[in-house]
Amino acid sequence: MRGFFMSDEELGKKDDDHKSFKNGAGLRQPNWHPARVPPRRSLKRIGIVLFVAVLVYLFIKNIPVLGPNPQMHRPSYGGSELPTNADGRPAHNRNPSSLSRSKPRPAKNAPERTYNGPVRFLELAQTLHAISGTRGSMVTNRNVLFVASSLKSAAMLLPMACQMGVELRNYVHFALMSRSEIDIQELRKINGIDDSCQIIFHDARPDYAQISTDDRMENAVFRAFHHVFNYMHPQAILVDGSSDEEPFFLRGAQQHSNAKKNTLIELPRKATTRLMWLTKLDSQALRMWNKNHIDILIHAVPGASGSLIRLLRSLSDADYTSSSVPHLTIELPHDIDAPTKRFLESFAWPPAHVYNPTNARFLSLRHRIPHQRMSEEESSARFLESFWPAQPANSHILVLSPQAELSPDYFHYLKYSLLEYRYSAASTYQHWDRRLFGISLEQPLQLLDGKEALLLPSLLKSTTSGDKDEDEGETSTSFLWQAPTSGAMLFLGEKWMELHDFVSRSLEAKQSSEPVPELLTEKVVSTQYPSWLEHALRLARVRGYWTLYPGKDTAMNLATIHSELHSIPEEYVSQESSKPMLAEDASEEEIENIRQKIKTGLEIPLAPVSLLDSLPNDGNLRPFTDLPILSWNGQPAEVDTINHLATKYATEFKEKVGRCDTTSVEKQKAKENLSTQDLFCTTD
Structure with missing residues (x-):
């Protein structure tokens, strides 16, 4: 700024006055002191800088909108902005539910389900790789899978899965394919499931499930079943077939069953009271549930x-x-x-x-x-x-x-x-x-x-x-x-x-x-x-x-x-066998004997x-x-x-x-x- 307000002659002279010499050598008067800028000139320069800064801020603040306002169609995520990539798509989050766990959202501010991006399962691979001991790579094995999307359906299926696990005739698995953010350990605790139930849990929820469209969730269910099928080859898949279950989940499950020809058992509403006997069957018997x-x-x-x-x-x-x-x-x-x-x-x-x-x-x-x-x-x-x-x-x-x-x-x-x-x-x-x-x-x-x-x-x-x-x-x-x-x-x-x-x-x-x-x-x-x-x-x-x-x-x-x-x-009817048991003149004793x-x-x-x-x-x-x-x-x-x-x-x-x-x-x-x-x- 000093250079901007000075003439060329003054600039040259001032530069000579302030020029430094190597190793402190050069002509220097004993009583020399650095030149100071007068106070009035310093205040003037500061005021000009502030004025220019204010003008720039007001100009940027009041730039006119030349097109549709993006705030009119951008979904609200409850106060936390969704991280995005360079192309504008949501960035993949390692923890799909972390967006809302930091700050709970009321129901009235529930996110719009508009996201239809690629499907990723962030927690499924770890548990599927860990079940090699169940011989899931073999077409015939002892694996039985319970699957739920609705938490209400999960509450119905988990007691049955626990009872089947206690029987020790099958390897019992439970997979969650839900929009819910509930933690698997919390789900177990709420439904009274402990280690004695002998259940292997799988988190098959896709990323960004809460903001996904129904089509994306249906596709996610189909793909989750595909991954589970390749690693587990379950002999029977048990789901809640009542209206308590999510429609997109039932559609995806049925589509996969038709594609792979596996056994899908859709349990009725009162299965826990009417069909608990099925928990005592082995996987080979359950595989024939729909085939007889x-x-x-x-x-x-x-x-x-x-x-x-x-x-x-x-x-x-x-x-x-x-x-x-x-x-x-x-x-x-x-x-x-x-x-x-x-x-x-x-x-x-x-x-x-x-x-x-x-x-x-x-x-x-x-x-x-x-x-x-x-x-x-x-x-x-x-x-x-x-x-x-x-x-x-x-x-x-x-x-x-x-x-x-x-x-x-x-x-x-x-x-x-x-x-x-x-x-x-x-x-x-x-x-x-x-x-x-x-x-x-x-x-x-x-x-x-x-x-x-x-x-x-x-x-x-x-x-x-x-x-x-x-x-x-x-x-x-x-x-x-x-x-x-x-x-x-x-x-x-x-x-x-x-x-x-x-x-x-x-x-x-x-x-x-x-x-x-x-x-x-x-x-x-x-x-x-x-x-x-x-x-x-x-x-x-x-x-x-x-x-x-x-x-x-x-x-x-x-x-x-x-x-x-x-x-x-x-x-075998004949005249003799067709005779009445009592004659018309039968006594009271004969009638009573026949009655008894x-x-x-x-x-x-x-x-x-x-x-x-x-x-x-x-x-x-x-x-x-x-x-x-x-x-x-x-x-x-x-x-x-x-x-x-x-x-x-x-x-x-x-x-x-x-x-x-x-x-x-x-x-x-x-x-x-x-x-x-x-x-x-x-x-x-």
Whole structure:
């Protein structure tokens, strides 16, 4: 500034006066002092500088806006500016939630969800790399994944995940794909999850989740599932399928499930009270959750409208939240009672309380045309033709008698038992499925001849509980019996197809043989049961199959077979059997005896309780190796005994029915899957 206000001559002179000399040398007068600027000139210069500075500030402050004001469309982030890169995009933050943790925001100042940038998962890689010990790189493993986006859904899923982890049958994982900023440790604490739950947690939230659009969050969910799938290969993914969960999350989960064909289990709202039994299944059983299907088949008989209506009402009142609604087929006789007609006109299937957005009907009514009474062969063929499994390994049939009545939890027990005894890792490894003919809902009290009572096996309480100090009484237990039943039994699809083939070849052998082999004419099964049950028993005896029956305490919560309105199967009706139970001139004593007989009929009354409460062993299904076994005639037996009896009966059947000579028996055709051709040498 000094140079700006001085002339050139003065500038040169002043510079000479102030010029420094090296090492202090040069001419210097002894009394010399530095020149000082007069005070008035200094104040003048300071004032000019301040004036110029004010002008510059006012000019910058009042620059006109030449375009749209960016403040009009810029989202507000609650007082903290979002760091940006040179290109104007939000800079990646190591901690996605740190923007708001420093200063809480009220709900009215919630950020606008407009960010749709690239997706990054800042916390997911660390936990995914740490689970190599679970063999997640293998397609088949023990990993089960629970996933939530909504904190309300997380509160529902975490207790189930904890219970499954305590069972120690699976590696249980929980992933959070949420907008929430909650810390994983805080989420665990709020829901009472500690280390005893054996849960592996994964933070699968993307960066800037709170300000992301729904499309970005949906894409983030899909990509998170993709990363988890590559590192974990979960056998089943469990999510909250109710309206409590975020829509973008369910869309992303369903899209990934469709792309990878993995098992996605969408749990209903009351899963913690209705479906806690699924926490006791292993990963291989859960993988088949959506891949198996059950159909229901009812063979109505004339004059039993009351029993049929009672059965259909109990079916409608049951809970089907564990699976898709089964298809229902009702075989009607030629003569339909008027009450049955009226009831079927208003009968809706699926029931009104079952979620059915397409309003599809899963009901088939089949009315018989011939009026004349059917023979045993015709009745068996017609009944078995009512169902054919499209996928033998995954399609099964529940056969119900009109005299049956079911509890609300019957379908849960069927699915629980089917997944455990047909699809679990233990079942596959020990080949339980090869011996399992079906699963019964009733506990029989008589042998199939209808004459003698069935002595039900039991177990010691000390054996079931492991407490030696407890009173060593006996408790009811599930058991394996070689004889099937027709009251309420689920037949596996593979065994049903094999039964089809067996009946077909047996009828052909019966027609082409003279005389008819005794094994095809003898009646082991009482005429109070349908004729097809005789064929089912023969197949079970020749193959060594067995049926799973529930214990008494469990059967009371599943089904009962009423005897007061029992009707003889049509193929066994005769003039003698159709006579009234009482003559017109019966005495009071005879009437009272019949009344008491009907009142105290052989049946187990229903006493519905929670499924897990009705099952022994804390709700865990016992392995086949721990269950008692009964031969077809009700005698206690071991596996070796069943094998010996089956081999003996098969040899006799091949010789007398299959017309196999000694040489053929010794060579023995190889058993084909779903076929009984090896039992018949005269048929192809």
